Amino acid sequence: MFEIFGIPSQALFSQLLIGLINGSFYALLSLGLAVIFGMLNIINFTHGAQYMLGAFVAFLLLQHAGIGYWPALIVAPILVGLIGMVIERTMLQWLYKLDHLYGLLLTFGLALIIEGLARNYYGSAGLPYQMPDVLVGGYDLGFMRLPIYRGWVIVASLTVCLGTWFVIERTRLGANLRAATENPTLVRAFGINVPRMITLTYGFGVALAAFAGVMAAPIYNVSPQMGSSLIIVVFAVVVIGGMGSIMGAIVTGFGLGVIEGLTKVFFPEASNTVIFVIMAIVLLVRPAGLFGRRA
Amino acid sequence: MKRLLSLTAVAVALAASSAQAQQVSVKIGVMSDMSSLYADIGGPGSTAAAKLAIADFAKSNPNVKVELVSADHQNKADVGSGVVNKWYDTENVDLVIDVPNSGVALAVSQIAATKNKVFIVSGAAASDLTGPKCNANTIHWTYDTWMLANGTGKALVKTGGDSWFFLTADYAFGHALERDTAAAVEANGGKVLGKVRHPLNTNDFSSFLLQAQTSKAKIIGLANAGGDTINSIKAGAEFGIVKGGQKFAGLLVFASDVNALGLATAQGLTLTETWYWDGNDNNRAWTKRWQTERAAAGKFPTMVQAGVYSGITHYLKAVASLKSGADGKAVVAEMKKLPTDDVLFGKGTIRADGRKIHDAYLLEVKSPAESKYPGDFYKVKATIPAAEAFRPLKDGGCPLVSG
Numbered sequence: 001m002f003e004i005f006g007i008p009s010q011a012l013f014s015q016l017l018i019g020l021i022n023g024s025f026y027a028l029l030s031l032g033l034a035v036i037f038g039m040l041n042i043i044n045f046t047h048g049a050q051y052m053l054g055a056f057v058a059f060l061l062l063q064h065a066g067i068g069y070w071p072a073l074i075v076a077p078i079l080v081g082l083i084g085m086v087i088e089r090t091m092l093q094w095l096y097k098l099d100h101l102y103g104l105l106l107t108f109g110l111a112l113i114i115e116g117l118a119r120n121y122y123g124s125a126g127l128p129y130q131m132p133d134v135l136v137g138g139y140d141l142g143f144m145r146l147p148i149y150r151g152w153v154i155v156a157s158l159t160v161c162l163g164t165w166f167v168i169e170r171t172r173l174g175a176n177l178r179a180a181t182e183n184p185t186l187v188r189a190f191g192i193n194v195p196r197m198i199t200l201t202y203g204f205g206v207a208l209a210a211f212a213g214v215m216a217a218p219i220y221n222v223s224p225q226m227g228s229s230l231i232i233v234v235f236a237v238v239v240i241g242g243m244g245s246i247m248g249a250i251v252t253g254f255g256l257g258v259i260e261g262l263t264k265v266f267f268p269e270a271s272n273t274v275i276f277v278i279m280a281i282v283l284l285v286r287p288a289g290l291f292g293r294r295a
Numbered sequence: 296m297k298r299l300l301s302l303t304a305v306a307v308a309l310a311a312s313s314a315q316a317q318q319v320s321v322k323i324g325v326m327s328d329m330s331s332l333y334a335d336i337g338g339p340g341s342t343a344a345a346k347l348a349i350a351d352f353a354k355s356n357p358n359v360k361v362e363l364v365s366a367d368h369q370n371k372a373d374v375g376s377g378v379v380n381k382w383y384d385t386e387n388v389d390l391v392i393d394v395p396n397s398g399v400a401l402a403v404s405q406i407a408a409t410k411n412k413v414f415i416v417s418g419a420a421a422s423d424l425t426g427p428k429c430n431a432n433t434i435h436w437t438y439d440t441w442m443l444a445n446g447t448g449k450a451l452v453k454t455g456g457d458s459w460f461f462l463t464a465d466y467a468f469g470h471a472l473e474r475d476t477a478a479a480v481e482a483n484g485g486k487v488l489g490k491v492r493h494p495l496n497t498n499d500f501s502s503f504l505l506q507a508q509t510s511k512a513k514i515i516g517l518a519n520a521g522g523d524t525i526n527s528i529k530a531g532a533e534f535g536i537v538k539g540g541q542k543f544a545g546l547l548v549f550a551s552d553v554n555a556l557g558l559a560t561a562q563g564l565t566l567t568e569t570w571y572w573d574g575n576d577n578n579r580a581w582t583k584r585w586q587t588e589r590a591a592a593g594k595f596p597t598m599v600q601a602g603v604y605s606g607i608t609h610y611l612k613a614v615a616s617l618k619s620g621a622d623g624k625a626v627v628a629e630m631k632k633l634p635t636d637d638v639l640f641g642k643g644t645i646r647a648d649g650r651k652i653h654d655a656y657l658l659e660v661k662s663p664a665e666s667k668y669p670g671d672f673y674k675v676k677a678t679i680p681a682a683e684a685f686r687p688l689k690d691g692g693c694p695l696v697s698g
Contacts, residue, residue: 014505021501116330123594219529221526226498229496
């Protein structure tokens with residue numbers, strides 16, 4: 001076995017793979033954020049709480065209705081997405097014309113309320129969620145053991161990310177959406193119901209967060225603060241990728257997962273900080289982010 | 296978020312007897328992690344325990360008036376210091392109790408000494424609190440890193456776990472726990488192969504676990520707590536750590552963690568605690584009252600929360616005996632003089648260095664098949680007598696002892 005920078009290649013490959021797995025979550029979450037920011041111009045600070053809600057809904061479905069992991073993967077995002085749409089209709093829609101700050105404050109406040117409620121009813125230690133039997137176990141890759149579930153996370157996340165990118169950048173629906181962001185009045189003149197489209201877009205972005213939450217439920221404990229610890233990192237990912245850039249969010253999500261994974265080998269103490277160091281550098285060199293268009 | 300909840304705990308009915316009895320009033324502040332990874336270890340459950348202690352004490356001592364406040368330190372030493380300074384300086388708080396998170400506890404201990412108030416540590420673990428950093432105003436109540444290391448570490452080395460790799464939370468508590476456990480492992484003939492230090496409140500442990508796996512150590516010592524321990528053990532099950540022949544040592548595992556992990560994942564884990572809710576009839580009866588007070592039927596109190604009850608009970612005894620809570624040093628000296636005795640921890644003592652002494656229990660988590668009812672978590676493998684459970688007085692390096 002050969003070594004790279006004093007680290008056995010075996011360890012390095014496995015860390016790269018683990019980085020990709022964590023990157024899958026970053027990508028899924030930052031994608032939702034990018035979609036919402038790109039289309040609604042809202043900085044959705046509730047995203048972490050919505051991710052947590054996804055996991056909780058999956059847990060509650062299993063506990064009270066006997067609905068397992070696979071249906072929950074569809075049902076939970078839809079339910080949480082609907083909650084998101086209610087929030088958009090009743091609160092967010094009044095803020096589009098105001099400064100970004102108001103949207104940020106509202107969504108941040110909502111996140112605190114949702115997390116506080118969850119903590120009040122379920123405590124902070126979290127609840128266990130069983131993995132579906134098919135995905136238990138692992139493959140021996142020679143350099144590491146890959147749990148089947150983690151492999152599934154990469155596949156599912158890539159599929160959803162690329163699917164979303166395709167819909168927004170390559171289909172007629174996506175073209176309408178992008179046009180509506182650029183010039184809502186003109187798009188309305190073509191007979192397209194812009195407010196409804198925006199509500200659905202927000203619901204979709206929220207559903208993506210909930211989807212990531214269901215994916216995370218069997219790996220991490222379902223706990224009220226599972227979102228808040230992740231959301232800051234995800235925001236950094238979006239800023240590095242370029243606010244509102246779909247592909248930027250996906251690529252940076254996976255890329256930063258890998259960089260963070262490598263940091264855990266070379267300098268573990270800094271693994272929580274490295275993403276922010278990169279963010280600072282990127283902002284200095286390219287203020288619009290790696291994939292962002294200059295406003 | 297800073298939450299300052301103020302409540303008058305005991306409305307003392309001033310009966311005819313008050314004419315003779317001298318009225319003493321004290322104010323107690325429960326400071327804990329109310330909203331993050333340690334909130335189920337201490338948190339609102341500690342406040343509930345404090346209320347029970349105050350209510351029980353008021354029954355026999357109506358002349359002592361106790362007020363209770365609580366706050367969240369958010370696991371930040373600066374936030375915690377700010378709250379405690381304000382409490383001691385402007386809100387007349389006499390006793391601060393709990394404070395899980397050794398970083399915050401070490402800071403609060405210094406403040407208590409400077410302002411001559413009282414600090415009882417229940418939630419924090421670093422044995423330095425009664426070692427080099429001890430002072431005449433601080434009492435370390437429930438457990439500490441030396442006791443955990445001596446219980447779990449020693450037991451595992453003796454049963455063949457002689458090579459160790461540490462997963463350590465990168466702050467005062469993790470460092471102290473790692474240091475004390477490594478010492479216990481080496482003293483019993485084992486060796487430490489390596490360690491990795493992770494930031495507090497880490498989400499994903501798979502990377503660190505792979506490093507532990509490559510080390511080929513027989514035991515992976517988890518020198519972390521709360522959510523960090525839970526996530527380590529869950530990821531360990533997924534990456535086949537236990538199937539591969541390695542074993543986890545949960546150096547600090549609480550009942551709330553076992554509850555969160557589920558027995559299927561946690562079974563077989565060896566750990567040490569000083570109090571178990573299902574240990575005897577007194578504990579079970581108290582647990583019922585605590586669940587009602589906490590309004591959480593499915594939760595089980597941890598040793599930290601039980602320690603808050605026991606600590607406040609003894610503090611109030613000392614205050615009643617002195618008829619004043621004003622002089623922190625005098626109260627602590629009185630607490631050390633009086634033998635401790637309460638329904639949860641039984642009889643015990645407090646040493647010169649501020650260490651409260653009681654029995655500890657070496658426990659093993661039951662399998663789902665062995666567990667008969669909710670909360671039936673542990674088999675008691677051994678009782679470590681009070682005299683052996685904690686670090687010998689002379690080894691701590693506490694200036695109060697060496698003079």
